[in-house]
Amino acid sequence: MNGSCRRGDGLLLQPVWDMMESRRDLLASPFFPVAFSFTANLLACAPYLLLDAMGPRWPFFHRYKLKPRQAADAGTVARCLSRICCNHGLFIFPATLLGRASRSEPGPPEAPSVAQLLSGVALCLLLFDLLFFLWHLLHHRLPWLYLRLHSLHHLHGSPFSLTAQYASAWEILSLQLMAACGPRLLGVHPLTEMTFFLLNIWLAVEDHCGYDLPWAPHRLVPFGLLGGAPYHQLHHQRFKCNYAPYFTHWDKLFRTYRKP
Numbered sequence: 481m482n483g484s485c486r487r488g489d490g491l492l493l494q495p496v497w498d499m500m501e502s503r504r505d506l507l508a509s510p511f512f513p514v515a516f517s518f519t520a521n522l523l524a525c526a527p528y529l530l531l532d533a534m535g536p537r538w539p540f541f542h543r544y545k546l547k548p549r550q551a552a553d554a555g556t557v558a559r560c561l562s563r564i565c566c567n568h569g570l571f572i573f574p575a576t577l578l579g580r581a582s583r584s585e586p587g588p589p590e591a592p593s594v595a596q597l598l599s600g601v602a603l604c605l606l607l608f609d610l611l612f613f614l615w616h617l618l619h620h621r622l623p624w625l626y627l628r629l630h631s632l633h634h635l636h637g638s639p640f641s642l643t644a645q646y647a648s649a650w651e652i653l654s655l656q657l658m659a660a661c662g663p664r665l666l667g668v669h670p671l672t673e674m675t676f677f678l679l680n681i682w683l684a685v686e687d688h689c690g691y692d693l694p695w696a697p698h699r700l701v702p703f704g705l706l707g708g709a710p711y712h713q714l715h716h717q718r719f720k721c722n723y724a725p726y727f728t729h730w731d732k733l734f735r736t737y738r739k740p
């Protein structure tokens with residue numbers, strides 16, 4: 481896939497890319513990827529944590545909570561935050577350093593066109609969805625893999641936003657590797673890659689948020705292509721269904737799809 485376009489095609493995104501290029505020193509910092517992932521994850525969780533904290537005091541939002549009577553206590557929130565910090569410091573940081581070392585070429589001067597960015601992000605999401613579906617199916621079908629490497633993520637039968645990253649080191653590193661595969665294999669523009677990473681983080685949090693809000697992506701995208709929070713919550717409760725993270729087609733094809 482062509483990562484950038486002729487000057488003129490990418491006018492809409494050029495100011496964004498120029499701004500990023502002007503801060504190349506910051507983006508090239510070894511701490512940038514881990515700080516980006518950590519901050520994006522917490523920012524994605526923040527609105528849902530606020531809804532959790534307000535609970536029935538905000539009835540407009542509370543009526544969309546999948547398990548209205550269940551709420552994470554302060555201890556659970558602290559435990560999840562502590563694991564997210566550990567995972568970022570001990571595993572994601574070294575992994576991103578290794579990734580940086582194997583890829584040092586600077587980005588192109590031109591921004592991608594909007595069409596290139598959207599198609600690149602969609603392809604990266606589809607590839608990540610397939611890789612995670614296969615990884616997830618394997619880690620549920622083989623008891624040793626499930627007990628040693630994936631069961632930690634299932635500690636919360638009713639997930640909430642912070643549990644998106646509540647997982648073993650192996651699972652976190654696998655997720656990082658699978659997310660990095662798409663942009664590398666497809667050769668997308670760095671701006672497309674960053675947009676995909678942001679969307680991937682947000683969709684993972686949205687999957688675990690515990691709310692079925694009317695503006696959730698699975699309600700906006702037609703034909704039931706996306707599963708969303710109700711679909712992934714069913715996986716946390718029944719284990720043997722809904723293995724794909726975002727799209728529903730692989731579960732439908734493998735007959736592991738269960739309607740929430």
Ligand SMILES: [Zn+2]
Binds near residue numbers: 616620630634715
């Ligand atoms: Zn699972």
Ligand SMILES: [Zn+2]
Binds near residue numbers: 633644712716
């Ligand atoms: Zn989950």
